[in-house]
Amino acid sequence: MLSNFNELDHEYFMGEALKEAENAGKRGDRAIGTVIVHHNEIIARGSNKIESYDNNLLHAEIDAMNKCGSYLRKHARECVIYTTVEPCIMCLSSIVMGNIRSVVYAREDKYMNMKPFIQSNPYIEKRVHHYLGEYWKKILLIY
Numbered sequence: 603m604l605s606n607f608n609e610l611d612h613e614y615f616m617g618e619a620l621k622e623a624e625n626a627g628k629r630g631d632r633a634i635g636t637v638i639v640h641h642n643e644i645i646a647r648g649s650n651k652i653e654s655y656d657n658n659l660l661h662a663e664i665d666a667m668n669k670c671g672s673y674l675r676k677h678a679r680e681c682v683i684y685t686t687v688e689p690c691i692m693c694l695s696s697i698v699m700g701n702i703r704s705v706v707y708a709r710e711d712k713y714m715n716m717k718p719f720i721q722s723n724p725y726i727e728k729r730v731h732h733y734l735g736e737y738w739k740k741i742l743l744i745y
């Protein structure tokens with residue numbers, strides 16, 4: 603069962619995702635970071651690695667999910683994924699198909715504009731949360 607979503611420390615976990623984004627930016631990748639949380643513990647971290655590995659599929663969310671794939675097979679429904687930027691269609695589809703029940707993102711991606719897609723599907727819409735905490739301004743500066 604998913605931990606009480608409202609009791610999670612969203613600012614802390616988004617801050618940890620931001621650290622991953624900062625690391626990606628320093629490497630020369632897009633500054634996007636992700637953490638996956640299970641019962642208030644980070645079980646995986648990911649960052650964008652498209653430039654580092656010359657692979658368009660290495661988005662932060664995919665990176666994190668690949669690091670804990672077997673764990674997610676058993677516990678995905680109890681996990682929350684925090685990502686600094688709104689997930690693209692590939693990442694959001696992977697999150698949904700992987701049964702992760704909640705997605706929290708800090709910054710909308712005006713280029714991808716996933717909001718109409720998210721809002722068109724009630725199954726997805728109730729799982730995706732836009733977080734507007736203190737870290738939003740920092741993310742805007744590095745993205």
